[in-house]
Amino acid sequence: MSRRVSVEEAAALLRGADDILLLLHQYPDGDTIGSAYALALALTALGKRVRPACSDPIPRKYDYLTEGLTFASFTPQFICAVDVADTKLLGSLAETGKQADLCIDHHGTNVEYAANLLLDDSCGAAAMVVYAVIRALGVPLDRRMAECLYTGLATDTGCFKYPNTTPAAHRIAAELIEAGARYATINESMFDRKSRARMDLERLALAGMQYHFGGRCAVMVITNRMVEEAGASEDDMEGLAPLPRQIEGVWVGVTLRQKADGGFKASIRTGDKANAADIAAYLGGGGHRGAAGCAVNRPLSEAIDCVLEAVANRVDGITE
């Protein structure tokens, strides 16, 4: 169990510390990167030595947040995890995470591994919590910090589209734009740019889209062969899973992605007509009401049958 701390208490802990290691979660996204780098910049402005650390490389699309920044080497005296609900999400840094002095997070599922925890699960993004901490530290927001925080905010709210976009999220966005964040450029690179390989992969995947239960369930398959044909990398896979559910009339969208061993990983997305977690649970997986997943280690045609059986059993009124 962590000691729960307020924004002011978290700021006081950071103000009293030096040689601070900031931990990002594995497979880093815009929120953990933006939040940690904004905090790193603010603490640097206070004259502290600080260093962000992540078990995985920062994807190239976030170069605009990290370029030109260098951080000193030091033996950490204070460890702060940002947007990390569980040390399991730290990859190779999990052991380091167990020593965390502070965690700044917005996940209601935080397992309280850090000595001190600043948690606000009313925030759609960790960047909103970090914004409050930077304000409490009294560091003026510069353009670079604002762009880090904007990136986090836009990432986790789907650019202000998702249900987690609170009035506070919009008001912070207004402040970040006023602090100079080049939001239009950031949004274009995050939301409106796709690699050629990604376009090819979408085309191949769309060509095989299957409709079941009178169009209420759509299944999209991504085989290793398609990935190879398109020349797609792991980065190119991001954001594919929601596609089948975006089709009008679809209650349950399923993306079956082949794994290296030939089996499949099912990503299930639903709206208010079905519960993705229920469907995934039928197949031994789990998740949330709107998005869940499971492994289906079968050849393709059997894997599809398994998923359809789960849908038929767990979704009321979906029969043909």
Next chain:
Amino acid sequence: MSRRVSVEEAAALLRGADDILLLLHQYPDGDTIGSAYALALALTALGKRVRPACSDPIPRKYDYLTEGLTFASFTPQFICAVDVADTKLLGSLAETGKQADLCIDHHGTNVEYAANLLLDDSCGAAAMVVYAVIRALGVPLDRRMAECLYTGLATDTGCFKYPNTTPAAHRIAAELIEAGARYATINESMFDRKSRARMDLERLALAGMQYHFGGRCAVMVITNRMVEEAGASEDDMEGLAPLPRQIEGVWVGVTLRQKADGGFKASIRTGDKANAADIAAYLGGGGHRGAAGCAVNRPLSEAIDCVLEAVANRVDGITE
């Protein structure tokens, strides 16, 4: 020339009027619909008779804004155009528009056809101007008005993604959410739902994507045959033109859409490396720096050659 009026003066004009006709522009989008209906609701709340009018039907996707609303028949005593920069954009209502007592708009290109003009071109959406007018009228925002205004705001700012998204746009969004706007549902239906025919059409169009000039120019063709094969309607075409430009490394994205007569309409999109208006001008068309268009009345292979010639001539440094 119009008399320019302030928000307060526009509100005073409306407060002094009755039997008010509100004009929407042709091919109505979320901003003209949301702005006009929000104003209609506010004026109705003040006890006035009011009626929105548009030369074209309101697309079905906006049913949530209009359903259950009925408006009286009357001979208009006051005509107010909303989000209409020119009477030419009123379709069959152009003559009515010439009698407009007031125009509420955000287009810097407004031709000042109305007796009075409330214009604020710092606003990304007409809905922001109408928001200010409703505030000045002293009508409390209810959920329904808030959803109309949110729809306008989200439509014209690309859900807060585009360069026209000001701090004020975010702050108004916060107010609208607090007034009860179900923004997540609105955003899902506006931005994250596609018809099956649209998905099929995207697949067919992506399959024929051509890359030229070492990948700096992408050309996507949509033939009448593809439209037929996908079973797509005019509504399904919306938002296809930006696709080629979204590909990484592409300076110039061109969508060639076949017309009923067999010729093509070229939509040209560019970023900061090229000027779409220059390219379109070479082919006798026009538009803005980032988005322009022209007709290319040739068979397909010649049409593509024409476009590539224009690109080669008007974009510095794009040779292979």
